[in-house]
Amino acid sequence: MTGPLLSVRGLNAFYGETQVLQGLDFEVADGGVTALLGANGAGKTSTLRALSGMIRATGDIFFSGLSICGRATEEVARLGIAHVPEGRGTFSRMTVDENLQLGAMTRGDRAGIAADMERLYGFFPKLGQRRRQQAGTLSGGEQQMLAIARALMLRPRLMLLDEPSFGLAPMIIAEVFDILRKLNAEDGMSMLLVEQNATAALELADQAYLLETGNLVMGGAARDIGRDENVRRAYLGY
Amino acid sequence: MKHQSASDVPAAVMPDGLTSKRRRLLLSAAAIAIAVILPFVAKNFLIFQLTLAMVYAIAILGLNLLTGFNGQFSLGHSAFFGIGAYTAAILMDQGGVAYYWTLPAAGIACMISGFLFGLPALRLEGIYLALATFSLAVAMPQLLKSSPLEPWTGGVQGITIIKPDAPFGLPLNPDQWLFLFTLAVLIALFCGAANLINSRTGRAIMAIRDNPIAARSMGIDIALYKSLTFGVSALYTGIAGALGAIVIQFVAPDSFTFVLSIGLFVGLVIGGVGSIAGTLFGGMFVLFVPNIAEAVSKGLAGAVYGVILILVIYLMPSGAAGLVRLIGSKIARRTR
Amino acid sequence: MELFLHQVLAGLATGGIYACMALAIVMIYQAIDSLNFAQGEMAMFSTFIAWQLMQWGLPYWVAFFATIVISFAAGVAIDRIVFRPLRNASLFSHIVVFIALFAILNSLAGFIWDFSIKSFPSPFGTQSLFGSGLMSTHDAGMIFVTLIVLVLLFVFFRYTRVGLAMRATASNPESARLVGIRVGWMVALGWGMAAAIGAVAGMLIAPVVFLEPNMMLSILLYGFAAAVVGGLNSPLGAVVGGFAVGVIENLAGTFIPYVGRELKLTIALTLIVAVLTLKPSGLFGRAIVNRV
Numbered sequence: 020m021t022g023p024l025l026s027v028r029g030l031n032a033f034y035g036e037t038q039v040l041q042g043l044d045f046e047v048a049d050g051g052v053t054a055l056l057g058a059n060g061a062g063k064t065s066t067l068r069a070l071s072g073m074i075r076a077t078g079d080i081f082f083s084g085l086s087i088c089g090r091a092t093e094e095v096a097r098l099g100i101a102h103v104p105e106g107r108g109t110f111s112r113m114t115v116d117e118n119l120q121l122g123a124m125t126r127g128d129r130a131g132i133a134a135d136m137e138r139l140y141g142f143f144p145k146l147g148q149r150r151r152q153q154a155g156t157l158s159g160g161e162q163q164m165l166a167i168a169r170a171l172m173l174r175p176r177l178m179l180l181d182e183p184s185f186g187l188a189p190m191i192i193a194e195v196f197d198i199l200r201k202l203n204a205e206d207g208m209s210m211l212l213v214e215q216n217a218t219a220a221l222e223l224a225d226q227a228y229l230l231e232t233g234n235l236v237m238g239g240a241a242r243d244i245g246r247d248e249n250v251r252r253a254y255l256g257y
Numbered sequence: 258m259k260h261q262s263a264s265d266v267p268a269a270v271m272p273d274g275l276t277s278k279r280r281r282l283l284l285s286a287a288a289i290a291i292a293v294i295l296p297f298v299a300k301n302f303l304i305f306q307l308t309l310a311m312v313y314a315i316a317i318l319g320l321n322l323l324t325g326f327n328g329q330f331s332l333g334h335s336a337f338f339g340i341g342a343y344t345a346a347i348l349m350d351q352g353g354v355a356y357y358w359t360l361p362a363a364g365i366a367c368m369i370s371g372f373l374f375g376l377p378a379l380r381l382e383g384i385y386l387a388l389a390t391f392s393l394a395v396a397m398p399q400l401l402k403s404s405p406l407e408p409w410t411g412g413v414q415g416i417t418i419i420k421p422d423a424p425f426g427l428p429l430n431p432d433q434w435l436f437l438f439t440l441a442v443l444i445a446l447f448c449g450a451a452n453l454i455n456s457r458t459g460r461a462i463m464a465i466r467d468n469p470i471a472a473r474s475m476g477i478d479i480a481l482y483k484s485l486t487f488g489v490s491a492l493y494t495g496i497a498g499a500l501g502a503i504v505i506q507f508v509a510p511d512s513f514t515f516v517l518s519i520g521l522f523v524g525l526v527i528g529g530v531g532s533i534a535g536t537l538f539g540g541m542f543v544l545f546v547p548n549i550a551e552a553v554s555k556g557l558a559g560a561v562y563g564v565i566l567i568l569v570i571y572l573m574p575s576g577a578a579g580l581v582r583l584i585g586s587k588i589a590r591r592t593r
Numbered sequence: 594m595e596l597f598l599h600q601v602l603a604g605l606a607t608g609g610i611y612a613c614m615a616l617a618i619v620m621i622y623q624a625i626d627s628l629n630f631a632q633g634e635m636a637m638f639s640t641f642i643a644w645q646l647m648q649w650g651l652p653y654w655v656a657f658f659a660t661i662v663i664s665f666a667a668g669v670a671i672d673r674i675v676f677r678p679l680r681n682a683s684l685f686s687h688i689v690v691f692i693a694l695f696a697i698l699n700s701l702a703g704f705i706w707d708f709s710i711k712s713f714p715s716p717f718g719t720q721s722l723f724g725s726g727l728m729s730t731h732d733a734g735m736i737f738v739t740l741i742v743l744v745l746l747f748v749f750f751r752y753t754r755v756g757l758a759m760r761a762t763a764s765n766p767e768s769a770r771l772v773g774i775r776v777g778w779m780v781a782l783g784w785g786m787a788a789a790i791g792a793v794a795g796m797l798i799a800p801v802v803f804l805e806p807n808m809m810l811s812i813l814l815y816g817f818a819a820a821v822v823g824g825l826n827s828p829l830g831a832v833v834g835g836f837a838v839g840v841i842e843n844l845a846g847t848f849i850p851y852v853g854r855e856l857k858l859t860i861a862l863t864l865i866v867a868v869l870t871l872k873p874s875g876l877f878g879r880a881i882v883n884r885v
Contacts, residue, residue: 071771073767073770091770092767092770092771093769093770093771093773093774093775093776096770096771096772096773097773101771102771104767104768104771108765108767108768108771109765109768110761110764110765110768111764111765112760112764112826113757113760113761113764117757117761120754120757121757121758121761121769121772121774122772124754124757124758124761124772124773124774125772125773169772173772173773377866377870380869380870380873381866381869381870381873382873384627384628384821384825385821385869385873387628388817388818388821388865388866388869389866389869391814391817392818392859392862392863392865392866395814395858395859395862396858396859396862396863399858399859400859519692522688522689522692523689523692525685526685526686526688526689527689530683530685556700556703556704557700557701557704558700559696559697559699559700559701559703560696560697560700560701560704561700562693562696562700563692563693563694563695563696563697563700564693564697566689566690566692566693566696567675567690567693570679570682570686570689570690570693571678571679574679574681574682574683574686575683575686
């Protein structure tokens with residue numbers, strides 16, 4: 020496999036007239052995990068939204084050699100990019116089961132979908148126990164699992180994860196990241212992870228970039244970023 | 258252009274403080290000056306129409322306070338307009354009360370009924386509140402026509418009242434005098450609304466619209482403010498109704514149907530939701546556009562009106578106020 | 594007691610009308626998360642089209658189904674043409690456009706077919722049901738068709754993929770996009786379906802209230818009330834609500850002394866508002882639990 024799965028050059032993004040991202044360059048290797056770190060308001064969520072065509076963006080975004088900048092959100096999803104949004108994006112009025120079915124909306128293979136659902140219920144036993152429950156009544160951690168499971172129903176080649184640790188207790192965060200690690204190690208799932216929780220993110224990722232008010236100020240191997248003095252002081256707390 | 262409060266402007270675009278305020282005061286003064294001269298240069302019928310446009314503007318301002326600033330949807334304001342109108346008519350016709358006293362009376366009557374209606378409405382939101390208020394609008398003409406109330410309301414026939422003359426023997430005909438009288442009331446009410454919006458109470462009212470949970474956690478008594486806003490909103494529209502009755506010299510149940518409510522709502526949106534100055538444009542739209550539509554085609558008046566509405570919304574999705582803001586920010590950027 | 598029963602049944606008969614209309618309203622609500630104030634006028638216009646087709650010689654059932662297809666297409670067209678430019682506009686702007694649509698359709702119908710009352714045939718006949726004098730065969734037929742539409746809708750939303758996609762789009766359009774649902778087409782489909790159901794409602798109602806441009810006005814209002822009382826996300830609720838509203842209206846008119854007849858509409862609506870005060874999401878509406 021030559022070249023990265025996702026290659027981004029000179030990405031600018033805008034909310035109306037306001038520019039929030041200035042010329043970002045980063046990539047996600049095939050089978051790799053890239054982390055985008057930064058404080059609140061740095062532009063991490065905006066980056067994922069730009070990739071998914073949810074906000075206006077200019078620049079080069081190549082997914083497996085295909086240019087996707089400017090494409091509609093649903094088309095980006097149909098290309099195999101599953102975006103787990105900020106706030107989980109749960110279909111709160113629907114059951115857990117229905118949420119998973121919705122994840123597979125673009126697929127036609129009924130047998131495959133059913134098999135995947137069973138597999139995911141095995142992977143996420145807590146969800147399996149709550150199949151018919153209204154998704155909006157699940158706890159934060161359970162909704163995060165549901166969001167990941169729903170994304171997996173797409174059989175994506177790339178997962179975009181927006182702050183999967185948000186609002187979760189440390190034990191649950193560990194659980195979630197454990198699952199992500201397994202997905203990457205065993206299934207070779209490529210991920211672009213956006214996180215405020217730098218410790219957890221750097222443990223999972225192989226590549227990491229640091230975002231500050233819309234600019235990429237640092238990038239490289241996750242291990243090296245984690246050892247950097249300034250990063251340690253500002254984001255890792257020691 | 259009367260005082261447009263700073264909170265009309267969306268958060269992202271805030272003009273620099275002093276010069277924009279001076280600009281607005283200048284514009285307001287100029288507008289008032291033109292308005293005062295108007296009755297002396299225009300024909301009587303046009304003066305009558307412009308007076309009515311101002312009446313509608315006040316009514317729309319009332320609706321704006323509730324829907325635009327407090328986020329409570331109302332399709333029932335024709336009811337308050339009607340209550341105000343009938344209060345004025347009954348007081349003048351059967352009570353011999355002077356016309357200027359009917360305004361505060363109508364205001365109080367509506368404030369109370371608005372507050373009372375606001376109480377059960379507290380539990381309703383969005384589409385449910387719209388339906389409830391719409392029921393109120395539908396109920397009003399039926400109530401006005403109903404037999405128990407007939408001795409007061411005159412039933413289907415309605416009540417006719419006499420147009421007042423200019424006071425102190427001023428050399429003005431009744432139409433000119435009513436125009437100036439209405440203008441004075443309008444200015445007073447607009448200033449009142451602007452002051453309300455800019456005060457702490459105003460901010461609380463808007464906070465409830467934007468994020469009721471956050472508002473409550475900041476200690477704002479939602480129930481109280483929402484009901485009070487209903488009352489004040491009804492007060493404004495009620496005063497407008499009283500003025501309307503005096504200007505038209507006639508009240509009848511079928512003048513206050515839900516069609517009026519919808520007209521006020523349309524005027525609100527066209528003028529610009531959450532804009533005090535926009536209500537003037539809304540008032541004129543409500544008065545003149547149906548006439549224009551009928552002039553274009555008698556048989557298809559409704560269709561022409563509908564098409565005009567759609568085109569206006571396409572061109573000004575945030576109403577006239579939104580358009581002015583857009584042009585203003587484009588000019589501001591050019592001159593930077 | 595006999596009068597009471599009689600009025601209840603008469604109420605169920607008129608309730609069938611409101612139930613049918615309420616179904617169309619719930620349908621559009623599912624699609625666009627808002628009430629379409631022009632729903633009644635669209636139904637009225639569809640009924641006129643059916644009438645015109647029959648005037649041109651088409652047999653009833655051909656005209657019936659042709660009208661449904663035409664209405665479906667028109668619904669999709671209205672969404673794609675009129676509402677597309679408004680995608681990012683506020684709810685207020687949308688409502689004004691609904692109002693505009695109302696005015697246009699009403700005026701156009703009056704212009705093309707004038708305001709005189711026309712009769713519209715019923716496929717069920719208008720004799721008394723089983724000779725009982727309580728309900729006509731048409732009323733019974735109307736209730737029957739309404740229930741069929743209800744069942745079809747239920748099956749559609751619960752058991753088909755498209756139905757699920759539509760529900761998702763109404764519930765959370767952004768997430769719907771993220772799973773690859775073409776939201777624009779879901780909304781258009783919803784419009785088409787609502788228009789088609791409205792056409793059925795109009796064609797069933799016209800034999801009773803007679804065909805003229807203003808026929809749907811109060812029915813639309815009762816339909817809204819029924820849909821809201823039933824719970825806006827529940828087609829079953831819409832039907833139950835419709836029957837409930839019909840019965841309430843009839844009982845109020847008969848039994849509340851003296852003013853009952855004059856204030857039928859008012860009383861019905863007041864009772865509905867009372868129901869909402871007690872149960873804000875309607876009788877069958879699922880209270881949506883949102884964790885803060």
